[in-house]
Amino acid sequence: MEGSSGVRKGAWSQFEDDLLRDCVNLHGEGKWHLVPQRAGLNRCRKSCRLRWLNYLKPNIKRGDFNEDEVDLMIRLHKLLGNRWSLIAGRLPGRTSNDVKNYWNAYMRRKVHSHNKDNKIKKQETKSTVKPHEVIKPIPRVLTKTSPWLQRKFINSPKVGVSEEGATSSENWWETLLADKEDNAVFNNNNNTCFFGGVHGELNLWNEELTSIDFDFVTQGELGGIVNFQNP
DNA sequence: AAGGATGCCAACCGCCTCAAG
């Protein structure tokens, strides 16, 4: 099976897997454009990268998602939307493809069962169903004097541990979404939202965002305006 | 038992971002 450009497509053979694994073990991840040549594979760079990330990479977890993983996935999806790579990043051993596939299957099942339920409910009473609300990261502008920027965590790249030590990297997910609704103040006029802290300071999704890897934040997910690097 | 329907998963495609020249 070959594409128009002469590169092989379709399912990977055991032999190809071995070649790719050896190549990555030898040269490391990255430089995917060199991988087909190095490994002696008649595959495009993207295909090699995908095969490695989704299948060959060590520590990839196979099999069903457990209850905790599903719960976390649902919470993260509510927070992030279809940002599969970000969600997968918080599910050790799971790939974005896994998460995406699982979610699609999960949603199909949900819709299916929902339709079933609806048929039954319709016979009983008229029900109003709220569509699933996805909370997406919202761009915001922070001034230099913003209290949020004054906080200590600005200088620490890993912010799983807050000043008060209330949120650790181990249990950050336990509080995910726990109090956002309570403290959220949305401003629909300029697409900003803030979250009030205990002492009245701007806590800006304290539990959630400070728990999510900061490279996520600095990559512009919150507007790309905030620079967390030291000058 | 047969064949159509459905589910699942690996892989592909097209687009976007970013850095280098």
Place this chain on the structure above:
DNA sequence: CCTTGAGGCGGTTGGCATCCT
């Protein structure tokens, strides 16, 4: 600044397995 190419992402598809009628 513009162009180009690599890396990365999310959406979609194809094919195999399983289930259902």
